[in-house]
Amino acid sequence: MADPIVVGVDGSGRSLRALVWAAREAALRQRALRIVHVLPPAHVYASTPEGRAWEESHRDQGVVEEAVAIAQEAHPGLEVAPVLVSGTPAAVLLAEAEHAHTMVLGAKGTGGFGGLLLGSVALQVVGHSTSPVVIVNHVSSGHRRVVVGADGSAHSDAALEYAFEVASLTGAQLQAVHAWSHPGPPAAVSTAQDALRQEQRQALKGWLAPLRERHPEVEVVEELPDDGPIVALARASDRADLLVVGSRGLGGFRGLALGSVSHHLLQFSQCPLAVVRPRVR
The missing domain is CATH 3.40.50.620 (HUPs)
Structure with a gap:
């Protein structure tokens, strides 16, 4: 199977721009799109297993479902694989990059790991990824x-x-x-x-x-x-x-x-x- 285009999402506006860019790239290259949302440690949302489960089902799953819907609406027929995983953001993304054609990240986000994307997480991913990394900050088009x-x-x-x-x-x-x-x-x-x-x-x-x-x-x-x-x-x-x-x-x-x-x-x-x-x- 051809290596997919992988995009990290967190629900922010910049994350959305990265998603749109990645979906277009996947459609252009006729590759699958793998949408990854990294869950922060449990104590960030709730101190009990019940509270954690509620947050995951209502907040985190919603981020991924929305991202999948946006990608498939823009590119009908595009193969999309949603991934919801717990872990350290940089470690998760670097592991994903090992099997990616290209890793795509937004320049910044709001909350979660997205707020760090011009800091340690971005530098770790860009600096150590085995695949090309595209940082989507300003989206431009039409220059060809x-x-x-x-x-x-x-x-x-x-x-x-x-x-x-x-x-x-x-x-x-x-x-x-x-x-x-x-x-x-x-x-x-x-x-x-x-x-x-x-x-x-x-x-x-x-x-x-x-x-x-x-x-x-x-x-x-x-x-x-x-x-x-x-x-x-x-x-x-x-x-x-x-x-x-x-x-x-x-x-x-x-x-x-x-x-x-x-x-x-x-x-x-x-x-x-x-x-x-x-x-x-």
Whole structure:
């Protein structure tokens, strides 16, 4: 069975946006949608088994049932699997990610684990997930553009592969951004700087070449802004339906779960953000 699209829900508005995005992705990829609602520890709702049972049947089950109804109404025929499970949110979601094509989470929520999604839970899931994680903050559509960051690292290669796949499925233009900076102050005319820019452009073409060959249907635009990657990618996300980055890049440190660029873009991306790492299966 193909790996499903998994989405975490908690009943909040941002959770709903993540659900809508995930359902569309599942329908587009012809994969099942797995809707996961994590139950907090029993003492959060009630101190007795009876009170806990009442809360689960009236509140938690309602969250999942509503999510299933929304997904199936938007995409009739979509295979949907509701999951209501107790546990530590990050641990539950990471376990789900092991068998997911993509994990989808809202940027924030109200109550439950959702309120932590820009804090420890989000960082743990994004930083350690074995599958790509999409954080849905600002939902944008109609740009028909996927933006991807490229720097030649293994994580960047995984991001490029994911971005080409999305662009191919959606018919979107792919904007490949390789942000770089001159080693010294820019000059109006400089042979050395021109040579360095050409070197960086050729490097980008090399990273893109095998994927362009596999996906000739994808229109690719190369961007080499003389700027920091966080600023360049955040700016490009304002005109995109999806921003894709590797979990770490060439500037990362060994042992860190999440690089500086992907970490900051969790806050600054103006469209859904996909964080991808090389998958070992």
